[in-house]
Structures are given as C-alpha cells and as structure tokens.
Amino acid sequence: MSIGPFSALRVDYEGEGLSEEGCPAAPWTLLQDWIGAAVARQQERGDVPEPLSMSVATSDPDGLPDVRTVLLRDLDLRGPAFYTSTTSAKGEQLAANPGMAVALTWPAMFRSVRMRGYAEALPRAQVEDYFRSRPWGARVGAHASAQSRPVPDRATLETAYRESAERFPDTGSPDDVPVPEGWGGYRLVADRVELWAGRRSRLHDRIVWERVGPGGLDEPAAWHRLRLQP
C-alpha cells in the first residue's frame, strides 16, 4: 500500500534567489535578515506559521541520525540556541556526540537555512532567565514530563501535571516554579551555514559559508563562501 505518487502536487518555486553580490563574506547579516523576514511575514501575511521552528538533527551512539523540531529562541554570533530537556533523547545523544545540524524552512518564501557544527550547553544563568520568562503552565509542565521517557497513558501525564501545579502554585511571580533538574538548552556553534533559495525549474540558489578560521558569524576572515549546484 502507498499513498503516492504525489507528482500532481508539483509546484515551481519562484523565489527572489540569491546572488553572489547579495551575499556578504560572512553570513551573519543575511541570516539575521532571513529570520527577521520570516517572522515579519508571519505577522503581516500569516502564511509562515511558527517561523522559528527549527529541525535539529543529532546522532545516536550507533551513528543513526535522529531529528525533531524545536523553537529557535536565540541567535548570536556563534549560532542558534534552543531550550529543552538535557536528559531527553536529544540531550543524551548530544552528551555522547555534540555534532549537530539544524534547518529552518519557510516554504511560502521559497527559503531554507541549514547549519552544522557542534552543540554547547547553554550557561545556567541564561537557562534560568529563559525559564522565568515562560508562562506558569509551561513551567509546571516541565516538572511533570520526563521528556522522551515512556508513560503508560495520558491520564498519568495529567496527574503528574496536577501534582506539579499543586506543588508550585501560580503566584504571578516568575520564581514560583523552580527550574527543573535536567532542563536546559543548547547552542549550535556553527561551522557551516547554507542559505537555499528556491527558483524556477529546480535551478535553486545555494550559497554556503564554510568555516576556515576562528571568529563569529560576522567575521569575514572566518568564512569561505561558495555556491553549490542545486
């Protein structure tokens, strides 16, 4: 049984594309522009839902890849960061092998960004600041869920949530729920950045920045820029 072929769903991509002239020697400004444009487009036209959703790929100890979606919560000159459970499947995989890749895709804009590099755990102070900014329900939920572990049924999860809610009642203060053990985040320290722009007849533009030296995403001397065939 199969539900394909989906060939009738073919569409041509009609993005603006990417020219060498439009690409700086370091990827930072363009990366910022693209992420900002996706967020703005969602606010203005509503056709880029969850513009900060980011696929995160890791590998298990056998080298088998794994991938899931998280929310991009911070981007600095090293790379993108997200928050999660450090004892989750991804957390355990990153502890054994910090190699990581991410992708953000905005089909309505015919754009995608890929980055590869190594994960670093976020500093505790940053994790605590972010946790305090979350709504009470999400903070309580973090205590109720041992992410990636089996649970017998939905009712068990909801009971755990109710127990956490009783333990840490909503007082309106960002400090009413402590940061759970094993809750944290990671930053991808990028060694490779690709901006992909979909164009007609599958003749897409792919501009890649490969790390050739130390420095942030804004440091021209740290990057070698090249074009890949689509």
Ligand SMILES: Cc1cc2nc3c(=O)[nH]c(=O)nc-3n(C[C@H](O)[C@H](O)[C@H](O)COP(=O)(O)O)c2cc1C
């Ligand atoms: C749009 C979207 C956003 C998500 N954001 C996060 C996130 O920021 N952090 C997180 O831990 N999980 C997030 N999740 C859930 C993850 O995809 C995943 O189920 C969870 O992190 C467990 O992954 P793991 O078992 O591979 O560690 C999100 C899922 C979706 C679909």
